[in-house]
Amino acid sequence: MESTFYHIHSAEIHFVGEQHTSQKWAAMVANYMQLFTHHTGKSWLLYEPDSYVFSALFYALLASGKSIVLPQNAQPEHIKQVKTSVDASVGDSSIEPTIESSLDCQFHSHISLSIPQNADIFFYTSGSTGVPKIVKKQYKLLQLEVDVLEKEFAARVTGSTFLSTVPHQHIYGLLFKMLWPITKGHALVCQAFEYPEQLANKVLAEDISQVTIVSSPAQLHRMALDNPLLPISDKVKSIFSSGGPLDANKNLILQQTLTCDIVEVFGSTETGGIGWRKKNTLHDNDWLAFNNIKLAYQPNSDLLAISSPYIQQDEYYADDRVEILQAGRFRVLGRADSVVKIEEKRVSLDEVQERLKQHEYIDDVFVVVIGSPRRKLAALIVLNSVGLKATEKLKKIELNRLFKDYLSNWYEAILLPKKYRYPTELPYNARGKLSRLEAESYFD
Incomplete structure (x- = not known):
C-alpha cells in the first residue's frame, strides 16, 4: 500500500555555513514540533525572513499536522488581514506572532520527519489588479513539481550549491530555493542575498566550488550592466530565472560573461511550472512544456488552457495568449489583459x-x-x-x-x-x- 507520507531525514540535508548545520536544524524542528503539537490551532500564518529558520518552521508545522498560510510580505495591514483567516501565527517578531521564532534550542543529533501528502499550504498572490488572492496547494503537489525539476535539470545542478536572491514566501522561491535542494540532497546556502555582491562574497568566503543561482529577471537585468558575479564566474554552473520574461540581449550577455546556462521557467502560483527555455540566440522564443503538462487553446481563442498534475482541477484557463507548436513547444504572445482599447x-x-x-x-x-x-x-x-x-x-x-x-x-x-x-x-x-x-x- 502506498504511503500517505513523505519522509524527510535531516542527516541528508546539506546546509553550507558554520552557523547552519543539519544537527541544529533538527533541534529546531524537534523543539517547534513540540510547541505546535500541544497547540490547538490548525492553520498557521508563517512569516520568517531567515530561510534557515523558515525551513525548520515549515517542516515542523507540516509534520505536526498543521496547515500553513504564507503571506506576501510583512506589511502590517496585510498581516492583519491574513491573521483573520488563521488560528495562530509563528515567525519574526515584526508580525507579533503567537510563537516567536528563535535559533535557541537544545542540541539534537538528527531527526526523521513524516510529512502528510495532503498537508495544505496557502499562498497569497496578486494578479495584475494587485488584489491579493489565496491559492491552495497540497504538499504532494509541491513535491511532485520538485520531482519533475530534479528529473529535468539534475545534470545542470548536481554537485553544485544552491544560492538565491529571491524570497521563499512565494512559490518560485519556496520550490527552487528550499524544497528542491532540501528534499533532493543538494547543498544550499540559506542566507538571503539582497544584492548579488553579497552572494559572490559568500561563495568566495565559503570556498564553494560550483553554484546554482536562483534569481529573477529584474536582478539579472541589473547584473548584465554591471556584473558583480564576475569574480566567481568560473564557479557559476547554472542560473534559474522566473517571474517574467528575461530580456534576450541581457540573457545572452550574462551567459557569455559567466560562461553558464540561464534557464527561464514559465509558470504561476496557480499552475506551477508550465515550461522552460534556454536561449542560444536572440530569436530563441520557444518554450518547452514540462513532460507532464498538456497545452491546448481555450475555445475560440488563442488563450492558453493547461492540464497539469499540479492543479486540482481537470483544466486551468490562463490569461496568456500563446501559439502552440509541435513537440511540446509553444510561444507566449502576451497576456490577454495587455490588449486594451483606446x-x-x-x-x-x-x-x-x-x-x-x-x-x-x-x-x-x-x-x-x-x-x-x-x-x-x-x-x-x-x-x-x-x-x-x-x-x-x-x-x-x-x-x-x-x-x-x-x-x-x-x-x-x-x-x-x-x-x-x-x-x-x-x-x-x-x-x-x-x-x-x-x-x-x-x-x-
Whole structure:
C-alpha cells in the first residue's frame, strides 16, 4: 500500500555555513514540533525572513499536522488581514506572532520527519489588479513539481550549491530555493542575498566550488550592466530565472560573461511550472512544456488552457495568449489583459513595450493605461547609457517627441503614449514582477 507520507531525514540535508548545520536544524524542528503539537490551532500564518529558520518552521508545522498560510510580505495591514483567516501565527517578531521564532534550542543529533501528502499550504498572490488572492496547494503537489525539476535539470545542478536572491514566501522561491535542494540532497546556502555582491562574497568566503543561482529577471537585468558575479564566474554552473520574461540581449550577455546556462521557467502560483527555455540566440522564443503538462487553446481563442498534475482541477484557463507548436513547444504572445482599447482601437501593451525596447536609448520599459473616462497610454522608460548621454542635449519634451515619432512607424497617433516618465528603474517587487498599480502612480 502506498504511503500517505513523505519522509524527510535531516542527516541528508546539506546546509553550507558554520552557523547552519543539519544537527541544529533538527533541534529546531524537534523543539517547534513540540510547541505546535500541544497547540490547538490548525492553520498557521508563517512569516520568517531567515530561510534557515523558515525551513525548520515549515517542516515542523507540516509534520505536526498543521496547515500553513504564507503571506506576501510583512506589511502590517496585510498581516492583519491574513491573521483573520488563521488560528495562530509563528515567525519574526515584526508580525507579533503567537510563537516567536528563535535559533535557541537544545542540541539534537538528527531527526526523521513524516510529512502528510495532503498537508495544505496557502499562498497569497496578486494578479495584475494587485488584489491579493489565496491559492491552495497540497504538499504532494509541491513535491511532485520538485520531482519533475530534479528529473529535468539534475545534470545542470548536481554537485553544485544552491544560492538565491529571491524570497521563499512565494512559490518560485519556496520550490527552487528550499524544497528542491532540501528534499533532493543538494547543498544550499540559506542566507538571503539582497544584492548579488553579497552572494559572490559568500561563495568566495565559503570556498564553494560550483553554484546554482536562483534569481529573477529584474536582478539579472541589473547584473548584465554591471556584473558583480564576475569574480566567481568560473564557479557559476547554472542560473534559474522566473517571474517574467528575461530580456534576450541581457540573457545572452550574462551567459557569455559567466560562461553558464540561464534557464527561464514559465509558470504561476496557480499552475506551477508550465515550461522552460534556454536561449542560444536572440530569436530563441520557444518554450518547452514540462513532460507532464498538456497545452491546448481555450475555445475560440488563442488563450492558453493547461492540464497539469499540479492543479486540482481537470483544466486551468490562463490569461496568456500563446501559439502552440509541435513537440511540446509553444510561444507566449502576451497576456490577454495587455490588449486594451483606446478610442475603440485595440492595441497590445506588450507589443508597444517590445517596440520601445528595441530603441537604442532604452534599457527597460513598462507601458500602462491611465485616465478615466478618456483612456490613454503612458510609458515608464529606463534609459541606457546611450540614452542618458542623449539627455545632455535633449530636453524632456524633445525626448518624449523622439519616442512618439519612433512609435509612429507602427501605430497611429491615437495609440501613441501621451505621457512619459524616466525613473532609474522600474517598480519590480521582490519576486521580480512589475507592479502595474505602482507604475500608474507615476502619472497621478
